[in-house]
Amino acid sequence: MGKQILIKPLITEKTERLSEDEKTPQYSFVVNKAANKIEIKKAVEEMYSVSVKSVNTAIMPSRRKQRMTRSGVQKGAVSSYKKAIITLPEGEVIDFFGDI
Numbered sequence: 001m002g003k004q005i006l007i008k009p010l011i012t013e014k015t016e017r018l019s020e021d022e023k024t025p026q027y028s029f030v031v032n033k034a035a036n037k038i039e040i041k042k043a044v045e046e047m048y049s050v051s052v053k054s055v056n057t058a059i060m061p062s063r064r065k066q067r068m069t070r071s072g073v074q075k076g077a078v079s080s081y082k083k084a085i086i087t088l089p090e091g092e093v094i095d096f097f098g099d100i
Contacts, residue, residue: 005035005043009096010083019094024053024087027094031084033059040084050092056085 010028018026031040037055044052062080066073088094 003032003034005032005039006047007031007081011096018085023090025093027086027088029084029086031057031082033082035082035084037084040086044086048094050088050094052086053089054087056087058083058085 007030010030012028015026015028018028029040029044035043037057040057041052041055044050044055059082060080063078064075065078066075068074
């Protein structure tokens with residue numbers, strides 16, 4: 001492929017709760033900003049060997065961050081990214097921690 005579609009899975013407390021739902025499990029991924037829903041669906045189906053029911057996307061905005069250190073205030077930013085929420089049909093599962 002010319003560009004990498006799936007960058008990494010998003011693993012947080014909320015996404016773990018969504019993935020444990022037995023009727024419609026949902027998984028979140030950080031994806032390429034230029035990728036569309038069709039490309040994301042094909043990439044997930046190819047990589048994890050599952051069928052995808054639906055794909056929802058959201059562009060998460062960048063945020064300013066600062067912290068106090070001995071040398072003063074350190075300022076920076078968390079860059080923006082595109083998030084894809086994948087819904088699978090009932091009975092299908094993606095196992096991120098299978099080999100651990």
